[in-house]
Amino acid sequence: MVFAAIVALAVVAGLFGSMLGVGGGVIMVPVLAIGFGLPIKTAIATSMVCVIATSAMAQLSFVKRGMTNSRLGFLLVLASAAGAVLGGLTAVLVDGRVLQAAFAAVLLYVVWQMHRGSDAVAVERSGPLGAAYYDPTEGREISYGVRRTRLGFGLSIGSGNVAGLLGVGGGVFNVPIMSVLMGVPLKAAIATSNLMIGVTAATGAAIFYGRGYVDPSYAVPATLGILIGASFGPRLAACLPARVLSIAFQIVLAGFAVLMVVKAAGGAL
């Protein structure tokens, strides 16, 4: 039964999407488009609703654990939301193959940076965006400062644009922007990205809903499954060592980059 299959798929997407702060669109869009034969815009619209559900559910847990940096999240989401409006329109109006190829290259560069271990954290809490949270795996409070705020803001405009274009929450870009570039610990970056992806996806989803691309026969079971999966993802993120999360994130990034190259080259989706 299609309903049950979509729910099961969404549980997995919600679990990993919330655990890594990527929202689950990375999984939902290709499976819905290729596996279930949905038109790409319907798959993207369904994914956007899923990303919002992931964000809402994950926030309940991450905020309670103090891992979400709300100020940083809202600052960067301002950039990505502006980019998403442009991206949502772009998806409706134009072909984005060139942009896909360019971002695939950026993602592969990010994987290389993360693999090198350049996510060194500024341990001193400093500036208005600095924060702290308790990490259960390390058994202590992690304090940090935020650096390169302007560059992170600029890059978030680009991430929001691609999120609107491809129906992903933008977390694949948000997390490395915060952790690799701005010096935010990976767990705080994941939690904050979970805040950002909901806002970013909401701006795009409103456009898709208004234009009739949201199909309840897919969006509803997907949402219900996502909510189940995303209720467990943050617990895993909090309890797993940061190194394990980093490796998992690199795998997702590399896979996503390959997918974008395939799409840009062959237009399979």
Next chain:
Amino acid sequence: MRAPDPAGLPAPPPDVAQTLVERLVERLLLAAIGVGVTLMLLGVALGIAAGDGLPDAVLPVSGLPQALTSWEPAAYLSLGLIMLMATPFVRVAGSLVVFALAHDRRYVLVTAAVLAVMCLSVLLGQV
């Protein structure tokens, strides 16, 4: 002792505002998710009861009141999805209020700008 701000009130430390944001957000998100899920499950039940399965198109917002009173499954599914899609708006609006109460002008402006961009996207979707 902290220096009073121009309004004569001591400026609260950032963590106080952050905590308020978090508590408010938690309750609002939980309520929105709960209502949204309930509506969607009701829509699924109505679709199964009618024997037609789930509809493949959402209803426009303007058509929802009449469709809800007619117990159309699409109306409840659409409203449930809208409730969920509204959670980020609630999140941002709630934070805007809390930042304003905390006299955190910079983040009042930031969250107001985020809300403005989101509202713009809704308007674009209606075009």
